Amino acid sequence: MSLRMRINLIITTLIVLFTLVTAHIIVSDMRRSIREEMEAGGKITLQLLAGVLDVAHQATDDEQANEVLTSFLQNLGRVRAHDIKLFADDDTLLYQSPPSVYKAGRHAPRWFYHMVSPQLQEMSLQTGEGRVIVTPDDTRAVLDAWDDLLQLLWLLAGLLVMANLAVFLLVGRSLKPTRKILAGLSQMQRGQFHTRLPPFTLHEFDAIGRTFNGMADALEKSHAENQRLALVAQQSSDAIIIHDLYGNISFWNPAAERLFGYPAEEIVGRSATLLTPPGAELEVEANLTAIRDRRMIENLETRRLAYDGAQIDVLLSAAPLVDPASDRVIGEIVSMRDITAQKRAQQVEADLEQNRRLTRLIQTRLEEERRSIARELHDELGQCVTAIRTFGAAIANRTRNDMPDVHRSAQTIVQVGGHLYDVVHGIIRQLRPSALDNLGLREALEELSDTWRERYPEIAVHMELEGDLDNLGETVNITVYRLVQECVTNVVRHAAARHADIRVSRIDDRLEVSVRDDGKGLGERNAVDSARFGLMGMRERVEGLNGMFSIEGRPGEGVIVSASIPLHPVAATV
Ligand SMILES: Nc1ncnc2c1ncn2[C@@H]1O[C@H](COP(=O)(O)OP(=O)(O)OP(=O)(O)O)[C@@H](O)[C@H]1O
Numbered sequence: 001m002s003l004r005m006r007i008n009l010i011i012t013t014l015i016v017l018f019t020l021v022t023a024h025i026i027v028s029d030m031r032r033s034i035r036e037e038m039e040a041g042g043k044i045t046l047q048l049l050a051g052v053l054d055v056a057h058q059a060t061d062d063e064q065a066n067e068v069l070t071s072f073l074q075n076l077g078r079v080r081a082h083d084i085k086l087f088a089d090d091d092t093l094l095y096q097s098p099p100s101v102y103k104a105g106r107h108a109p110r111w112f113y114h115m116v117s118p119q120l121q122e123m124s125l126q127t128g129e130g131r132v133i134v135t136p137d138d139t140r141a142v143l144d145a146w147d148d149l150l151q152l153l154w155l156l157a158g159l160l161v162m163a164n165l166a167v168f169l170l171v172g173r174s175l176k177p178t179r180k181i182l183a184g185l186s187q188m189q190r191g192q193f194h195t196r197l198p199p200f201t202l203h204e205f206d207a208i209g210r211t212f213n214g215m216a217d218a219l220e221k222s223h224a225e226n227q228r229l230a231l232v233a234q235q236s237s238d239a240i241i242i243h244d245l246y247g248n249i250s251f252w253n254p255a256a257e258r259l260f261g262y263p264a265e266e267i268v269g270r271s272a273t274l275l276t277p278p279g280a281e282l283e284v285e286a287n288l289t290a291i292r293d294r295r296m297i298e299n300l301e302t303r304r305l306a307y308d309g310a311q312i313d314v315l316l317s318a319a320p321l322v323d324p325a326s327d328r329v330i331g332e333i334v335s336m337r338d339i340t341a342q343k344r345a346q347q348v349e350a351d352l353e354q355n356r357r358l359t360r361l362i363q364t365r366l367e368e369e370r371r372s373i374a375r376e377l378h379d380e381l382g383q384c385v386t387a388i389r390t391f392g393a394a395i396a397n398r399t400r401n402d403m404p405d406v407h408r409s410a411q412t413i414v415q416v417g418g419h420l421y422d423v424v425h426g427i428i429r430q431l432r433p434s435a436l437d438n439l440g441l442r443e444a445l446e447e448l449s450d451t452w453r454e455r456y457p458e459i460a461v462h463m464e465l466e467g468d469l470d471n472l473g474e475t476v477n478i479t480v481y482r483l484v485q486e487c488v489t490n491v492v493r494h495a496a497a498r499h500a501d502i503r504v505s506r507i508d509d510r511l512e513v514s515v516r517d518d519g520k521g522l523g524e525r526n527a528v529d530s531a532r533f534g535l536m537g538m539r540e541r542v543e544g545l546n547g548m549f550s551i552e553g554r555p556g557e558g559v560i561v562s563a564s565i566p567l568h569p570v571a572a573t574v
């Protein structure tokens with residue numbers, strides 16, 4: 001039942017009760033006053049008639065007294081609430097008072113009459129030769145009472161209707177905001193958190209409205225935040241899993257689905273131990289202990305098991321899930337990133353670094369070996385050749401006049417010895433550029449290009465050296481020297497070029513080397529010819545120093561060999 005109906009019912013009940021009590025009091029009062037009125041009226045009537053009889057008896061005899069009384073009664077007419085009858089001795093009715101004209105023809109209901117009528121006895125008075133009977137007639141008084149009561153009842157009925165109507169309208173108007181509040185609440189229930197209530201005139205409803213709006217603000221904010229977090233979790237490229245402290249999974253995002261191969265509907269509700277690879281039980285237990293102690297787990301490199309049984313390298317971070325109401329840890333939020341590719345790349349990088357180190361070692365050993373051979377050639381062969389030339393010259397001198405044949409042979413020995421000496425020195429220079437050891441990269445390269453200009457006048461060798469090329473370290477020096485040496489040798493051997501441009505420049509902590517020619521360029525076959533050592537050796541040397549190496553050359557457009565070598569400590573020391 002609505003509040004309005006309830007209030008109306010209460011008011012109706014109260015008014016009806018009030019009416020009943022009032023009616024009861026009024027009816028009792030009426031009964032009493034009718035009795036008093038009737039009794040008093042009866043007594044007065046009897047006294048009046050007795051007085052008249054007394055006077056009549058004093059003046060006349062009994063028979064005439066009746067006539068005097070009759071004439072008096074006829075003059076008197078109707079006494080309001082009493083019927084008067086005069087009987088002769090033989091019970092002949094001599095006189096009867098006329099009926100009342102007051103509210104003639106109308107009567108109170110019988111039940112009401114019985115309720116309020118005092119039920120009085122008739123009274124009689126002996127007249128000498130007859131008697132007077134005075135009968136109380138309370139019907140008029142009861143009718144009056146009934147009319148009064150009816151009036152009161154109508155009044156109360158009117159009051160009842162008016163009061164109910166007023167309360168109905170007033171309460172309806174006052175409760176109008178409840179409809180808006182209810183509508184707002186049901187909108188909120190449907191998830192429309194932007195719903196707000198307008199200001200209300202009634203203070204109480206206005207306070208409710210303001211509280212409602214504050215609550216809606218908070219809800220809207222937290223809903224938006226939740227949505228954002230849910231979206232982040234859904235769209236995250238990392239696998240995000242939530243499980244309770246017993247391991248039961250309650251959240252499994254699409255990235256987790258992709259990483260481990262379990263569809264969400266299949267794994268939610270199951271245990272997270274499904275992901276634990278054999279041997280990792282202790283680690284998982286330790287993680288859970290940390291979470292129970294409210295500690296975070298950050299960037300733990302570990303492995304987890306996929307649906308197909310494969311072990312995946314993951315970077316795991318985890319945080320405790322705390323129930324805000326009880327402030328208890330109720331679970332764990334885990335995010336995992338697939339680092340298989342990263343691990344593989346790390347492995348490849350490690351292998352590559354090892355290869356580079358090996359290459360550097362080989363090159364260093366090679367250079368050492370070359371230097372030692374150069375030294376041996378210089379010290380041993382050079383000495384011997386010098387000795388042969390010296391002896392040859394001595395023999396030639398001594399035999400010039402006496403033994404012309406021996407003299408010619410000795411001269412030939414001296415010439416061949418000289419040639420051998422030049423060849424040995426050439427080989428020594430090739431094996432170990434002494435200028436590199438004695439003067440540095442810049443001078444060694446200049447000496448190299450001078451030699452070529454001299455040896456191959458048909459090729460215009462142009463060289464540009466930029467920046468500080470001192471103190472680059474032995475490894476970088478020999479790498480650049482060998483690179484330029486091999487490139488120019490290739491130009492001479494394969495390019496049929498007229499120009500060769502060599503450029504070595506230091507830019508910050510990098511060394512850029514390029515050798516360009518205008519020869520026939522690279523054919524398809526040449527570019528992929530891995531059986532050759534020159535280009536391959538250059539690439540290995542450069543990459544051994546973490547540098548970049550490239551060779552380009554379309555047919556007819558010449559060839560350009562480029563290298564970029566970082567000048568960091570690793571490259572300089574080995
Ligand atoms: N500047 C160039 N112009 C045209 N072709 C070239 C040039 N440099 C290299 N090539 C081609 O590339 C091939 C590979 O060169 P690479 O230096 O590796 O080997 P190579 O010079 O033939 O032999 P080696 O192992 O003695 O150096 C050469 O055989 C040649 O055909």
Ligand SMILES: [Mg+2]
Binds near residue numbers: 535
């Ligand atoms: Mg070559």
